Amino acid sequence: MKITIIGAGKLGVMLAKTLTAENHDITVIDINEDKVEKLAEMLDVQGVGGSATHYNVLEEADMKNCDLIICTTPSDEKNILSCLIARKMGAKHTIARVRNPEYSAQMNFMRDELGISMMINPDFAAALEIFRILQFPSASTVESFSHGRIHMAGLKVSETSLLANRKISEIPNKFINSFIICAVCRGDDVFIPNGDFIILPGDILHITGSHHDLGKIVKELIAKKSTNVKSVMLIGGSRISIYLCNMLTASGKDVVVIEKNKNNCDKLYEHCPKATIINGDAGDYELLAEEGIDKVDAVVTLTDTDEVNFLVSMYSESIGVPKNITKINNQNLSRMLTKMGMESYVNISEITSDIITQYVRARSSVSSSNMKTLYKLVDGKIEAIEFAAGRDIKFLNKSISTLKIKKDILIAAIQRKNKTIFPTGSDVIKENDRVIIVSKDTKIYSLNDILS
Template sequence: MKIIIAGAGDMGTHLAKMLSGNGHEITVVDVDSKALAEIDSLVDVVTVEGDTTQFSVLRKSGVRKCDLFIAVRSVENDNILSAVVAKQMGAKKAIARVDSSEYLEPNSKEVFIDMGIDYIFYPEHIAAREVINLLGHTSTTEYVEFSGGKLSLVAFRLELTSPLLGTKVIEESMDEDIDYRTVAIVRGSQTIIPQLDDHYEEGDMVYVIARNNATQRVVEQSGRNDVTIRNMMILGGSRIGVRIASELQNDINVKLVDYNADKAFRLAEFLDKTLIINEDGRDTEAMLEEDIAGMDAFVAVTGRSETNILAAMLAKRMGVKKVIAEVENINYISLAESIGVDTIINKKFITASNIFRFTMATDVQAVKCLTGSQSEVMEFIVKPNSPATKGAIKDIGFPEDAIIGGVVRGDRVFIAVDDTCINAYDRVVVFSMPESVMRVAEFFN
């Protein structure tokens, strides 16, 4: 697939790395020659210097033969205009990043479709929704629903009190009608696709596909209990922080901390039921005075990875039960996890999750790039006569570094095992390492 990425910033660079690794032909366009030189040194891509709102630059980038145009420049209007023009000039599909929730309204989406833009996404809005969802599942580090909630991916770290410690994966598969299955174990820096004789250790990050009636039992395996969130502190008056506060302030007690006095004053007018505090979240004494130790949840979303990690570390040390931090520097993610941050959110992974499905030939309903394991979980609709329908899972040559976790067949929902046979039009949820994603997709096409 020929893909053009408009924008060589952090997000554009991450997309180029991810998509080029799957065999696509990538062209990156930006006005910044230094940014292009840097991305060219990191990834095997074609770079074009110029403004993607200009016809001549789009022609030079090969837009007439483009299968997918992705606009992720820093300015919203540039993204919209670039995507519209690219589609009119021949791009088969055009996607644009926006910075306003107004554009996500159904009527607004129809306008963009009429303009030729196939999909718009607002990473900060999606990140806020993920945080709010996780606050309802405090024992988990990641929680993703598929097929309207019929199947869920649940991730949790094993505590010393977990009943799973020392047991083998095979022991959870002894029932004939199992309702959950471990699809991955992250131990240190290694992601393991578990075999039946693999066992669980303290500190493991465990990824499980579960039927909706089993998620609570799965969570209990972690050794932690869910906490009802009544008091929450948000660090950072960013778009993510403001969105979270505005959606939760009517239901729980919310404090929002920001070091910028002018911003804090403006936020106090907008968030009338949120307590706005003008302090530096890295100041231990100030945070103690604002009762960080009395919070049920702490969310650090300043936009600065280092600040978020330091503040999250303080919150964890003070005994806050659920700690979430935005970490945009991918190199810092393992550090944040090692100091006990419960959940990491990253806009690059969020963007990748929303774009990746457009690069596949098969019918992909959802893709989630998992922060903790840097892998993917996907929901496919199986096409007739596809390789997946040619026998039991154990006999079709499915990639070893991927695993089919669950199947939805009409009203029936079940967990897949080696003897499971996949039918046309089934919905299947698959966990896969990045290098096998395209091979996995071929099985359902």
């Protein structure tokens, strides 16, 4: 596809890297010509300097032949306007990053009347991911499929876990057909395991299970001392905090928000009436102690500064808070957090990039097996993808044991109407099933791509 990315910030650069690696023809537009020049040198992309709200700049980017324009600047209004101009000039599809909830609420109008294909609110997406993790606090990551019926959780194996030092085939019978271990991280290595794979303490398992059963499975097999989160402290009063605060209070959680800026506190008072709002500096440990950081079940650091988030999370971890989630902007910090045993973090650019990559792959495929969800895990080494099985799938109604599936690809789950299936060799995929595929080092565009 011929794709134009507007904005060479963190998200724009991440998208340029990801989509170039998937062999798309990429053009990047940014008002900062130095940024464009450096990016063009670093990646195999075309660069155009200037404002994407100007007709002549978009014309230079060959907008009439553009398959997709992705607008990622910090300004909602510029992103929307750039999409509208690009559509008038001939761009086939448009995506706008939009943070203002008022614009997000008008998505149907923007799509049907103005022709904007997709609007992404990164703050809401990040809040939703954090909320999912807090529902399964023993997990470092939680991905959701099939409208929340199936989850994939990242879980660290302890010395006392029932799974430690066992082959996967030796998992107790009562758990068979209730979950699947899709991937195992061991240090810097990642494996798609088979039944003979031996699980070791310290491994991080990525497990798929139903929403109803996953908590019980985690408690019995992985973490018997799993904490049920009832109270949460949010550090920073950003838009993410507002979305997350309302999700948490609506589910009955007690929430305290600490925010340094008085104007932001006023917004929090207005939008989060059920939360306790504290105007103060999260760098003041006496304040944190006074507000009971040592008594809450979870701390989520959401300031705009990685260093503050990192330090507060480290402090929270050191005093024994059961669950800590850190927002990071610098992708390189993720490995440092993992090495320190702080596996739960969110990167807004990564979350947004995954959503956009899923859209691009879905548009790139001619198959009827529509891609519904895509997550990149373990620094992109693993992908978990949900497809709706169309009638052109070559192996409909054939036993999985008869299929020649490529190496390091696993069918992790099947959702058939209201029935969740964790497949064995005798199961089949039927038309309209939702199918979860996990792959290592292989890009999947259609269900047919899993066959060798």
